[in-house]
Amino acid sequence: MSDKASASIKSTAPNKTLGRPVDTAKSAIILDAARHEFFNNGFSQSSIESIAARASVSKVTVYNRFKTKEALFAAAVGNECAVMREALSVEATAGSSIRERLVHFGMEMVAFLWRDEMVRFERHLAVEVEHNPEIGLLFLDAGPRRLHQALSHLLDEAVEAGELKIDDTEQAAEHLSGMIKGLADLERRFGANISQAKIPDPKAKKRVNSAVDLFLKSYSKS
Amino acid sequence: MSDKASASIKSTAPNKTLGRPVDTAKSAIILDAARHEFFNNGFSQSSIESIAARASVSKVTVYNRFKTKEALFAAAVGNECAVMREALSVEATAGSSIRERLVHFGMEMVAFLWRDEMVRFERHLAVEVEHNPEIGLLFLDAGPRRLHQALSHLLDEAVEAGELKIDDTEQAAEHLSGMIKGLADLERRFGANISQAKIPDPKAKKRVNSAVDLFLKSYSKS
């Protein structure tokens, strides 16, 4: 009876172990191609066909894994955010002085933000946030808020260790990271192509150092 | 001879005083419609036809004044930058204490940046900078750099008046404006729609005040 049923009635759920297996590697390749196209040309300027071509995959395969163009974009954003999370999970270098630790944090932050891919990612993501607010929060949680937490934590430890005296470490962290970015953040987003410049932000070292100076002048315990 | 020439030979340059005059008001109306469409939907998502419809103007008329879609976009950006220049030419309120002046400057800056139109303008402009770097510089000159100069000037005056002691006022101005924007700048660009919130940035007052506190703690002369 059961044999007859399974043979005659078409099962709505396909048998997993039967037929040609899904090439699981293709999804990652598609996402990588999508990342390249979307964050270099923008959402509406990127075509599914060009993404498929870059991934060396049929267009139908793309639609097979991702229901629609918007879904593919959201998946690409999620993927980038996951990568960002991984990159930001490195621990702050301890052992050195608090000044050295803060300067190091600042320079790392600048190096991270001033990368070409980061600039373009921010640009094209910000536009799509208007149509899909969720991806904006996805980015905020993976990037900025995480950085803020890391810096706040760094400050908390310094306070506990008696190196600093801060009432509101979160507020202090926001001030410091704000100074680290400074107005150069606008040059980064609207200025000449940074890929042509040898050094991402030539004034970064000076800016970060003086920012830490100003910061420590108020918050140093001594 | 000259009469004969001007009468028989078709002059390549049309006679200005002849025929129906150009409706000069239409250009401004078109630019306003272009601003609305471009900075709400983005460049590639906006169609010339919808812009013409919004301006109650024929599509041909648009192409008559602006050679191409890119030219219209650039013109719209230039127009917005001119408006911005006008808005930023207001003098800083003098007479009060330096603390009050700085806090006032900061709150004005936040109010200016957190407007819906400003957020969308920045978003859509940043994307197009990749294809047309000139419009980015146009914006930088009209907005951020102008703000920076204004704040630097304010600090210079305070130094001359003996209210502050600052070596590098430009660096100090960058730090202060960086703190004023803080990480909230990222929430502004990637966070939930600000138009739904009652107050643009609820934490702005606290952030600006504590930023000025930190600033003055180092640069006060007393």
Next chain:
DNA sequence: ACATTAATGAACGGTTCCGTATAATAAAAC
């Protein structure tokens, strides 16, 4: 009235692209 230019409305050619459908091929289990 007439000449001249501005502006409109509608249509067109050409292009791009989304999402789907179809027929053929490839890779696995049986």
Next chain:
DNA sequence: GTTTTATTATACGGAACCGTTCATTAATGT
């Protein structure tokens, strides 16, 4: 081999839109 599923290549329907053309109407000077 056969069956089953994944993937490809190709084509299609449909829509959107850029930039242009043409015939017509509107607004001014002489």
